[in-house]
Amino acid sequence: MAKVAVVTGGTRGIGAAIAKALKNEGYHVAANYAGNDEAAKAFSADTGIQTFKWDVSDYEASKSGLAEVEAALGPVDIVVANAGITRDAPFHKMTPEQWTQVIDTNLTGVFNTVHPVWPGMRERKFGRVIVISSINGQKGQFAQVNYAATKAGDLGIVKSLAQEGARAGITANAVCPGYIATDMVMAIPEEVRTKIISGIPAGRFGDPDEIARCVTFLASDDSGFINGSTLSANGAQICS
Numbered sequence: 001m002a003k004v005a006v007v008t009g010g011t012r013g014i015g016a017a018i019a020k021a022l023k024n025e026g027y028h029v030a031a032n033y034a035g036n037d038e039a040a041k042a043f044s045a046d047t048g049i050q051t052f053k054w055d056v057s058d059y060e061a062s063k064s065g066l067a068e069v070e071a072a073l074g075p076v077d078i079v080v081a082n083a084g085i086t087r088d089a090p091f092h093k094m095t096p097e098q099w100t101q102v103i104d105t106n107l108t109g110v111f112n113t114v115h116p117v118w119p120g121m122r123e124r125k126f127g128r129v130i131v132i133s134s135i136n137g138q139k140g141q142f143a144q145v146n147y148a149a150t151k152a153g154d155l156g157i158v159k160s161l162a163q164e165g166a167r168a169g170i171t172a173n174a175v176c177p178g179y180i181a182t183d184m185v186m187a188i189p190e191e192v193r194t195k196i197i198s199g200i201p202a203g204r205f206g207d208p209d210e211i212a213r214c215v216t217f218l219a220s221d222d223s224g225f226i227n228g229s230t231l232s233a234n235g236a237q238i239c240s
Helices: 011-023 037-047 059-073 096-115 118-122 135-139 147-170 191-199 208-219
Strands: 002-008 028-033 050-053 079-080 127-132 168-178 230-233
Touching: 002 059, 011 028, 011 037, 011 079, 011 127, 011 208, 028 037, 028 059, 037 050, 050 059, 059 096, 079 096, 079 208, 096 147, 118 127, 118 147, 118 168, 127 147, 127 208, 135 147, 135 168, 135 208, 135 230, 147 168, 168 208, 208 230
Parallel strands: 002 028, 002 079, 028 050, 079 127, 127 168, 168 230
Antiparallel strands: none
C-alpha cells in the first residue's frame, strides 16, 4: 500500500518539486499551501496532486488540515516541513512583527506540522520527518537574523525528534539548500545573481529537483539508519 506524504508549501518552488518527485516515487501526496488559490489550482491541474489550504503558523488550522489529509488519503507517513517566509531587515531596523511572523511560520510551523501526526507515527512504528532548513541556518546571513534563527532551530528540532522517534521507527532529518533557482531567486537582478554565483564553488545555482532528490531518499526505506542528520546541498559553499 502506498505511503502518504504531506509537503507544506508544496505548490510552488522547492516544495512543488518535492511534491512531484514524491508522487513519481509512488507516494500519495498532499500539497499544503497558505494563500495563493490560483497557483494551487494550476499546480493540482498540472500534476494531479491534491492540495490542502491552511496556515502552518496556526496550530488548530494545521491540526484540522492534517485531519483532512488523513480523511482523504490515509494516515500520514511522511511529513516534509517546507513552508517558509522571509521578512528581511538589518537587525537594528527589524520590527517585532517581522521577527514574530518568521518565527511563527518557519519554526513554530514545523511543530504545528509534525506534532499532530507524531502519535500516529509512533503507533504504526514508522515515520519520516524531513525539514527543509537552509544554508543560512548554518552560517547566518546579513539582514536575516529572524530567518537564520528559525532555520538553525529547525536543525535542533530534527536532532531532538530523532532521539525520541528512533525506537519507534521514526527518522527526522534536515535538508539545507544553498541558493536554488526558484522563481524568487531568479527574480533577483542579474548583477546580484552574478555576484551570488561567484561565491558558489560549483559555479551555478542548484535546481529544485536536486533538493527533491535529497528528500525522496530521506523518505525512503533505504534511509532508515540515517536519523538526526543534516544534508547540505549547496554547491560546496562554506556553511560553518
